[in-house]
Ligand SMILES: Nc1ncnc2c1ncn2[C@@H]1O[C@H](COP(=O)(O)OP(=O)(O)OP(=O)(O)O)[C@@H](O)[C@H]1O
């Protein structure tokens with residue numbers, strides 16, 4: 001199942017290739033850092049899912065997280081907006097500084113964190129409300145009531161869904177296809193104008209055309225936002241990401257398996273001249 | 289080899305036959321037990337209907353009882369129906385909000401330890417005999433103050449609370465957590481998520497649980513004997529006074545020497561039974577409807 005999308009996009013890639021139009025990245029020291037993550041270890045119960053992850057996420061870039069299934073990509077990205085707080089027995093240590101402020105600190109309100117760091121989940125999860133209300137509800141609750149219709153339309157347009165739903169905004173969101181639901185979730189997340197958008201495999205349920213639209217969206221969004229995206233699709237990472245982090249599963253002394261960050265660098269570097277053998281094996285498809 | 293093979297296949301078919309026989313026996317036993325359960329219900333309904341139908345008329349529902357009349361007059365147990373409506377209504381008004389809040393706390397906010405503690409407490413409360421609840425409320429509210437419909441309603445609410453809370457917890461746990469995450473990820477506070485996203489999903493289930501709980505407490509007698517049974521014959525809707533109720537009226541009428549009172553007791557029992565049957569059927573209908581809705585939300 002995880003293999004299939006890759007194969008598909010390999011064969012049809014020439015037709016869906018997004019013009020990357022990637023500006024040459026300024027030297028990294030000059031970039032503003034959104035997240036500074038240091039020694040992040042996260043565990044469900046006693047067993048760590050990721051261990052000692054340290055990386056910086058830069059402003060106005062797309063950062064891709066790649067790696068084999070179960071290596072803790074979702075766990076990692078969910079730490080960035082305190083989404084794992086809701087899971088009983090979940091524990092995390094280390095620091096995640098967001099614009100310099102440690103968001104794992106005790107006195108930080110996770111609600112405020114999530115307000116500025118939005119998220120799109122691996123599986124589409126629209127509200128059982130109308131298409132319009134899926135986008136408008138968050139806006140209303142968060143007090144962004146001015147020009148509600150305009151905001152909804154802009155978000156749906158950016159998520160490449162407007163043309164398909166503009167005539168049935170009052171229909172239930174559950175009547176949409178899986179890919180449409182995912183785009184609706186993207187619209188919902190960007191409508192409330194977060195500072196960072198975290199996307200956990202947003203395109204895994206999308207066809208090439210919608211995928212292209214979402215990738216275009218990421219190019220547009222990164223002008224004003226910073227984006228972290230988890231993807232299984234290497235071509236996608238190569239197309240959209242400025243920076244790429246490769247996670248892998250390691251085995252500890254006592255045979256326990258945990259995810260760790262193997263390599264983090266500019267995307268070109270990761271895909272053309274990786275420093276670590278495991279990265280090379282993975283990006284060239286020799287993994288496993 | 290052929291002899292060997294034959295005997296082995298013989299053995300196998302023997303074992304197969306035995307397994308079939310055991311299977312048939314168990315099936316028959318299970319079927320008989322099920323039939324017995326249905327039969328018990330059938331006998332109860334039939335005997336109540338047979339004896340109660342004769343005295344069943346509009347007067348039963350609309351006319352109060354007339355004590356010590358020498359000539360036959362039209363009378364009923366209207367006071368008991370009025371009292372049951374008031375007391376059960378008040379009990380529901382007390383137990384429903386508290387039960388829902390308890391369920392929300394346990395399911396959405398409590399830590400695992402508190403959660404299992406409260407769940408256990410609810411199950412124990414559910415197992416406390418109704419008469420014990422009756423004595424408790426008698427000591428708490430009736431001693432020194434006298435009986436009242438309110439005291440009766442409070443006793444019934446105590447019986448209702450665990451039923452409502454447990455059934456609400458059940459539907460809350462059916463709401464997929466991805467839905468909560470969707471709302472929380474927008475930066476919506478937890479209480480708002482619970483109120484606007486989670487709770488609307490559970491309305492059907494809560495209604496089902498409440499209907500079943502109402503059906504259950506409408507027939508409770510023991511707690512009301514302590515709290516709301518010393519009553520007059522006039523129809524009253526005032527919960528500050530003791531109110532007659534249908535189960536207590538059935539109990540008292542059945543002790544009367546007058547055979548006409550016995551007939552009225554059966555008729556009142558029939559009305560109660562029909563109400564409970566319809567409430568249960570309604571609850572089932574609500575449950576299938578809400579389950580279908582929740583299924584679609586996944
Ligand atoms: N809620 C949870 N409770 C317990 N363990 C979990 C939970 N979520 C994830 N895990 C475990 O943590 C590890 C990392 O999971 P995670 O979902 O982060 O992987 P992933 O890299 O996102 O995988 P995929 O590519 O398949 O989505 C896995 O071993 C998984 O079993």
Ligand SMILES: [Mg+2]
Pocket residue numbers: 073074075122200
């Ligand atoms: Mg994942």
